[in-house]
Amino acid sequence: MNNKIWLSSPHMGGNEEVYVKxxxxxxxxxxxxxxxxxxxxxxxxxxxDDKEYExxxxxxxxAAIHLALRLLGTKTEDYIxxxxxxxxxxxxPVSYEGANxxxxxxETDTWSMCPDALEEAIVALKGxxxxxxxxxxxxxxxxxxxxxxxxxxKYNVPVIEDAAEALGSKYKGKAxxxxxxxxxxxxxxxxxxxTSGGGALVAKNRDYIDKARFLxxxxxxxxxxxxxxxxxxxxxxxxxxxxxxxxxxxxxxxxVQQRRDNNIRYRNYFKExxxxxxxxxxxxxxxxxxxxxxxxxxxxxxGGIDREQVRLIMEQNQIDSRPxxxxxxxxxxxxDAIFFGTGxxxxxxxxxxxxxxxxxxxxxDFDRIFTVLDSIFKK
Numbered sequence: 429m430n431n432k433i434w435l436s437s438p439h440m441g442g443n444e445e446v447y448v449k450x451x452x453x454x455x456x457x458x459x460x461x462x463x464x465x466x467x468x469x470x471x472x473x474x475x476x477d478d479k480e481y482e483x484x485x486x487x488x489x490x491a492a493i494h495l496a497l498r499l500l501g502t503k504t505e506d507y508i509x510x511x512x513x514x515x516x517x518x519x520x521p522v523s524y525e526g527a528n529x530x531x532x533x534x535e536t537d538t539w540s541m542c543p544d545a546l547e548e549a550i551v552a553l554k555g556x557x558x559x560x561x562x563x564x565x566x567x568x569x570x571x572x573x574x575x576x577x578x579x580x581x582k583y584n585v586p587v588i589e590d591a592a593e594a595l596g597s598k599y600k601g602k603a604x605x606x607x608x609x610x611x612x613x614x615x616x617x618x619x620x621x622x623t624s625g626g627g628a629l630v631a632k633n634r635d636y637i638d639k640a641r642f643l644x645x646x647x648x649x650x651x652x653x654x655x656x657x658x659x660x661x662x663x664x665x666x667x668x669x670x671x672x673x674x675x676x677x678x679x680x681x682x683x684v685q686q687r688r689d690n691n692i693r694y695r696n697y698f699k700e701x702x703x704x705x706x707x708x709x710x711x712x713x714x715x716x717x718x719x720x721x722x723x724x725x726x727x728x729x730x731g732g733i734d735r736e737q738v739r740l741i742m743e744q745n746q747i748d749s750r751p752x753x754x755x756x757x758x759x760x761x762x763x764d765a766i767f768f769g770t771g772x773x774x775x776x777x778x779x780x781x782x783x784x785x786x787x788x789x790x791x792x793d794f795d796r797i798f799t800v801l802d803s804i805f806k807k
Contacts (some may be wrong), residue, residue, distance in 0.1 A: 433796060435748040436618040436720060439683065439788040444675030451668045459645065461667030463674055470677040471613070471628055474595075475603045481630050482637035485665035485673070486644055489592040489614030489627035494521035495640045495663065496588045496610040496629060497560060502527050506559040509549055511541040511571075511590070512755040513773035514564045517614075518590050519756050527559065531757040533769020537710040539722075539776055540564055540571035542769055547579050549768040561587045565594030565604045566753075567782070568620070568687075568719035569707055573599050573607045588612065592627070595620055596684035596717040605630050620683050620719050620787070621676035623669040684717045686787035691718040694783055697798055698723070701805050703730025722752060724779040730805070735781045738804055745800045752780030 447463055456462065468483040475481045486492050497508070504526040510519045512531035522529045530549055535542040541563035550558060561580050563571045573589075580587045589608030591597075597604040605611040610633075615626035629640045642648075647660025665673075676683075691706075698704045707722040709715065727734045735751060742749045754777055757767040784797060 430746050430796065432746045433748060433784050433789070433793050434786060435750055435782060435784055437786045437788060438617050438622045438624075439786060441675050441679035441682075443678055444672045447671030447674045448668060451671050456667045459664040459666050461670070463667045463670035464665055467623075467665070467670040467673040467677065468628070470674060471630070474677065474680065475606050475630065481606055481632055482634050484629045484637045484640040484644065485670055486627045486629060486640075486663045487665060488517070488616070488625060488663075489590070489612045490517035490521060491644070491661070491663040492610075492612035492614075492627045492629040492640075493518065493562065493588060493590065494524055495643055495661070496612065496636075497521055497525050497527070498643060499610070499636050499639055500559055500586055500588075502559045503557070506557045507553055508560050508562065509546060509558060509585075510562045510756070511564045511566075512757045512767060512769070513539060513566060513753055513776065514590065514756060515592075515753060516756065516759070517592065518562060518564055519762070522562075529756075529762065529765050531755070531762070531765055531767045533767070533771065534566075534773040534776065535572070536772055538566065538569045538571055538714070539707055539773070540566045540569060541576060542772065543572055543575035543579055545769040546576065549766075550579065550583050550585070552768070558583070558585050560609075561585050562590055563587065564590040564592075565597055567707060567722050568594045568597050568717040569709070570594065570597050570599035570604050570714050570716065577607060586610075591630075592616075593619070593719045594717060596680055598715040600713045606632075609633075610636055615673055615676070620687060620717055621673070621680050623665065623673040623676070626665050626669055626673065628665075683787045687718045687721075687785060688716075690785050690787075690789060691721045693794060694721050694723070697801065701730070703727070703733070704805075718785070720782045720785045722780055722782050724776065725781060726779060733804060735779055738801075739781060741804055742797075742800055745796070747797055747800060748784055750782045752777050752782065 587608035589611035592614035644663035
């Protein structure tokens with residue numbers, strides 16, 4: 429039987445083991461240490477040449493969003509405007525804080541937060557305290573940040589940028605993760621670089637990062653004993669996994685190029701096939717890392733072939749693929765949540781599929797993938 433081709437598997441660069449061994453050799457097996465400091469510095473340096481953005485390495489991107497909401501002073505009566513078309517890690521932290529979630533639709537160009545629906549929601553919530561807006565750079569595609577920030581500034585609402593899928597992506601030449609008041613990154617095992625599990629909070633304001641580091645180590649006050657004047661969290665990244673991150677940062681640009689090359693291979697394959705379209709950079713302002721290559725399959729143009737048919741046949745052939753995110757406002761846990769939009773994200777979910785996109789896909793892997801796709805689209 430063929431080995432399984434995964435959607436997006438970890439891809440080591442070579443020096444990860446060196447940094448991890450240093451942690452073991454020095455016995456620095458703890459939530460802090462040289463690798464954590466080195467990893468944070470590498471991220472900050474990558475995001476801007478002058479290193480004007482500070483970074484706190486954490487256990488997940490979800491933890492980063494949770495701390496961002498806490499740092500903004502979120503209260504139970506507040507409203508948080510969240511992109512609906514995303515993973516639950518974007519929205520769950522709002523529930524952790526007990527605040528009200530309002531879900532915002534996507535637009536058709538980037539599939540990310542729709543500026544029109546965002547402003548409609550803000551106007552409709554007049555008189556309510558809107559604590560934050562959380563757009564997502566979906567699958568690595570930059571959201572329309574100029575429009576989103578213009579609206580956020582107009583109504584004086586902070587933006588928490590979910591850049592969990594978009595490390596290496598840029599909008600108007602500026603790195604994703606550097607537009608909001610704060611931003612979340614993810615280094616989960618399937619991301620463009622990984623620390624096995626991990627994330628980071630990024631902010632230009634050093635006070636936010638200092639406070640995040642404090643809160644993420646159980647909010648322990650300065651004292652010879654354990655003193656706590658507020659509730660904290662066990663969210664700090666360990667020195668061991670940060671060593672993996674340091675090695676991964678050294679190959680990040682290569683990983684971005686490899687993902688973009690995958691995207692080109694799929695586009696070349698599908699260019700003669702009716703009914704298949706791609707998530708695509710709208711213009712030169714957008715530079716996606718194409719973390720995952722995503723397609724839409726229109727059965728009315730593809731001869732009746734739909735997304736689920738393709739997914740199941742690929743699964744039968746040990747090839748991993750995945751529907752696009754099910755919008756959060758359609759999830760049972762959020763059945764009573766408010767939603768603003770026209771249902772763009774619902775249509776994307778219905779027709780969309782994520783294709784195997786790992787930076788370690790071989791020519792032989794692509795031969796297998798295209799052979800199976802041939803059996804579907806070219807029979």
